[in-house]
Amino acid sequence: MAIQEITKSTVVIGFLGSQLDSGGGAGRWEKWRPTVSLAQHEDMAVARIELLHAKEHAELARRVVADIKSVSPETVCNLIALTLNDAWDFGEVYGALYDFARSYSFDTEREQYWAHITTGTHVAQICLFLMIEARFIPGVLLQTAPPRKQQRNQAGSYALIDLDLARYDALATRFQAEHSDAVSFLKSGIPTRNKKFNALIEEIERVAVRSKAPILISGPTGAGKSFLARKMFELKKSRHQVSGEFVDVNCATLHGDSAASALFGHRKGSFTGAVADRAGLLKTAHRGVLFLDEIGELGTDEQAMLLKAIEERRFFPVGSDREVESDFQLIAGTNHDLRQSVARGAFREDLFARINLWSYALPGLAERQEDIGPNVDHLLTVLAEEMSQKVRFTVEARKRYMSFAESADAPWVGNFRDLSASVTRLATLAESGRIGLELVEAEISRLRWLWQREHVACADNTINLSDLFDNEALEQVDLFDQLQLRQVIAECRKARTMAEAGRRLFNVSRNERSVVNDSDRVRKYLLRFGLTWERVA
Numbered sequence: 001m002a003i004q005e006i007t008k009s010t011v012v013i014g015f016l017g018s019q020l021d022s023g024g025g026a027g028r029w030e031k032w033r034p035t036v037s038l039a040q041h042e043d044m045a046v047a048r049i050e051l052l053h054a055k056e057h058a059e060l061a062r063r064v065v066a067d068i069k070s071v072s073p074e075t076v077c078n079l080i081a082l083t084l085n086d087a088w089d090f091g092e093v094y095g096a097l098y099d100f101a102r103s104y105s106f107d108t109e110r111e112q113y114w115a116h117i118t119t120g121t122h123v124a125q126i127c128l129f130l131m132i133e134a135r136f137i138p139g140v141l142l143q144t145a146p147p148r149k150q151q152r153n154q155a156g157s158y159a160l161i162d163l164d165l166a167r168y169d170a171l172a173t174r175f176q177a178e179h180s181d182a183v184s185f186l187k188s189g190i191p192t193r194n195k196k197f198n199a200l201i202e203e204i205e206r207v208a209v210r211s212k213a214p215i216l217i218s219g220p221t222g223a224g225k226s227f228l229a230r231k232m233f234e235l236k237k238s239r240h241q242v243s244g245e246f247v248d249v250n251c252a253t254l255h256g257d258s259a260a261s262a263l264f265g266h267r268k269g270s271f272t273g274a275v276a277d278r279a280g281l282l283k284t285a286h287r288g289v290l291f292l293d294e295i296g297e298l299g300t301d302e303q304a305m306l307l308k309a310i311e312e313r314r315f316f317p318v319g320s321d322r323e324v325e326s327d328f329q330l331i332a333g334t335n336h337d338l339r340q341s342v343a344r345g346a347f348r349e350d351l352f353a354r355i356n357l358w359s360y361a362l363p364g365l366a367e368r369q370e371d372i373g374p375n376v377d378h379l380l381t382v383l384a385e386e387m388s389q390k391v392r393f394t395v396e397a398r399k400r401y402m403s404f405a406e407s408a409d410a411p412w413v414g415n416f417r418d419l420s421a422s423v424t425r426l427a428t429l430a431e432s433g434r435i436g437l438e439l440v441e442a443e444i445s446r447l448r449w450l451w452q453r454e455h456v457a458c459a460d461n462t463i464n465l466s467d468l469f470d471n472e473a474l475e476q477v478d479l480f481d482q483l484q485l486r487q488v489i490a491e492c493r494k495a496r497t498m499a500e501a502g503r504r505l506f507n508v509s510r511n512e513r514s515v516v517n518d519s520d521r522v523r524k525y526l527l528r529f530g531l532t533w534e535r536v537a
Contacts, residue, residue: 009047012038012142014116015124016053016061024063032146032156034118035064039072040155047111048076052100052120055081087121094127101136113139114160133163179205186231190378193370200360207358208232209239214310214330214355218337219362222415225333226293228362232331233289244288244328247281252294259302261318264309270319280317282309285328293333295355296341300348307351330355340535344467365412365419367496372405372419379423384433391427397440401426404444411494413451422447463489468531477529485529488522489536498522498533 014035021033038046049068053061058081065077082096106113115132117125131137141161182205192198207215215232217225226248233246254262257271265280282290292298298306309315310330314323332355341347365372384390393401404410405419412418426435426443463486465474477485488505495501502518526532 008110008112010045010114011048011050011111012046012114012116013050013137013139014038014052014118014128014142015120016051016057016064017119018054018057018060020119021064022060028067033064033067034116034144036067036071037144037155037158038116039068039075041158042155044158046072046075048078050078050080050104052080052082052097054084054087088123090123090127093121093123094130097124097127097131098136101131106138108138113137114142115139116142116144118142118144129163182209182235185235186228188231188378190371190374192368192374194363194368197363197368197371200362204228204232204360205235208235209241211358212241212329213357214332215357216332216334216338216355216359217362218334218359220364220415221335222417223362223364224416225335225362226291227416229289229291229331229333233291236289236329242288242329244286245284246289246291247285247328248291248293249281250293251297254298254302257318259299260305263302264305264315264317265320265324266318267320270317274319278317280324282315282326282328283324286326288328289331290328291331291333294335295332296334296336296338296347303348303351307348307354310354365415366410369406373402375416375419376402376405376423379420380427383424383427387427389433391430391433391435393435393440394437397435397437400437401435401440401444404447408500410447411451413494418447418450468535469529473530481529488525492522492533492537495537498537501537 017034021035022028023031023033035049035051038044038049051061051065058079061079065079068075068077080100082100084092084096086092115128115137117128120128128137129141132139132141141163142158143161144158145156147156183201186201186205186208192201204215217228219225230246230248233242236242249263251259260266261271261274261278261280263281265278265283266274268274268277292306305315309326313327314325316323338347338352338356342349342352365375380391405412414421422443425446426439427433429439430436465477465482465486468489469477474482491504492498492501495504498519500518502520502522506518506521523533526536
């Protein structure tokens with residue numbers, strides 16, 4: 001015995017049209033009324049209409065129900081009054097629809113649901129669209145239209161729109177291709193292979209085109225923070241999401257009274273040397289993107305002013321009693337762990353919370369060894385265009401260069417700046433565009449010298465113990481221990497892991513031990529001074 005397929009009843013959900021559905025006299029039958037037309041189609045049997053309306057339109061709603069009943073007695077029409085103070089308020093309308101959908105008993109086994117988007121305000125139509133797209137209303141969109149020639153009782157036409165994009169392979173493919181193109185754009189078309197980095201860029205692409213909230217990018221010097229920020233701006237501009245400029249500011253160059261003036265502007269005569277009004281960089285970034293590199297270097301006063309500017313989109317220029325407005329998106333960069341700066345009281349906790357909604361840590365080049373090759377190829381392509389000459393490695397030379405570049409002997413202290421400089425030197429010195437083995441060996445020697453010099457500078461000058469200890473605690477550490485500790489911290493910061501740091505620090509004595517635990521030796525040494533790997537590395 002064959003099982004008969006159950007025919008689902010059609011239920012239409014829509015807003016009353018206060019203008020399109022209006023009419024009280026006999027003449028109303030001479031005009032096309034969208035809601036009434038739902039019951040006038042011979043090929044569209046509507047079992048039930050859920051008619052949403054504002055309370056002040058209750059009388060019109062009852063008249064429309066009566067008219068529907070007169071042309072289609074079998075159609076049930078339920079009136080649902082919504083409390084709406086402003087039918088053009090997106091949040092209010094969406095909230096009312098959401099509450100309706102959450103409390104409604106949908107029966108998808110027996111009923112099919114059509115959301116009528118011809119009537120109601122444009123806001124109401126958009127909210128119905130979003131309800132269907134999010135599947136809060138499990139159905140499709142219904143669009144109705146008047147007849148081409150006005151005739152008595154003529155229903156007009158209708159069309160159903162299914163928002164299940166999975167059914168539209170070509171459209172879905174187009175969206176995916178657009179996403180892939182955007183990700184490739186952020187990477188300058190470089191086919192990077194590092195899974196962690198690729199996943200990070202995938203998410204940054206989505207955030208860049210969907211959010212105006214601040215973004216925090218951390219990473220070592222030369223990792224590409226400024227480059228990525230500019231690419232994000234260019235991506236947003238191509239989508240018409242920003243119309244202003246990209247303003248790139250290195251906060252490490254802002255000091256004293258001039259810092260506030262440079263960022264927020266000043267009024268003429270507000271201080272000595274203020275001979276004219278100055279707009280300031282935040283104002284310059286209006287409707288664009290403001291990139292504050294090394295944001296941790298800002299003074300506490302500037303941090304407080306910046307917080308207000310981010311939250312309220314307005315601020316006071318130096319010496320002015322009148323606020324200035326600027327609607328910009330902030331991208332912040334830092335090569336420090338701002339959590340430690342907050343703990344030391346050097347960075348405002350409320351500002352950190354505000355800029356930390358989207359936080360991304362760019363890995364250094366040494367952590368992305370598999371991406372060195374694609375970046376070398378990209379740099380050679382760029383240089384070939386600049387030099388109007390194709391530049392390439394010999395087979396032996398490339399093998400030697402990549403073997404060194406991807407080894408532990410290449411820390412890439414300056415990250416992509418070091419790599420760019422290295423490839424530029426090779427391309428410039430290449431005879432007839434041919435990079436040979438001898439040239440590569442000379443470049444490797446240059447890099448070794450450079451990083452040895454960086455190592456010495458790091459050990460002697462860069463490590464500031466006052467960043468890790470308060471003055472009283474530092475006074476309790478012997479000078480001998482301070483010198484040794486600086487060297488140990490320098491090695492820790494060069495290493496990618498605690499175990500790698502231990503292997504470097506205890507390279508000789510570790511071979512004399514039956515049980516080797518490099519990480520534990522580093523951990524115990526740091527604990528002598530109340531330090532942890534996370535804090536120093």
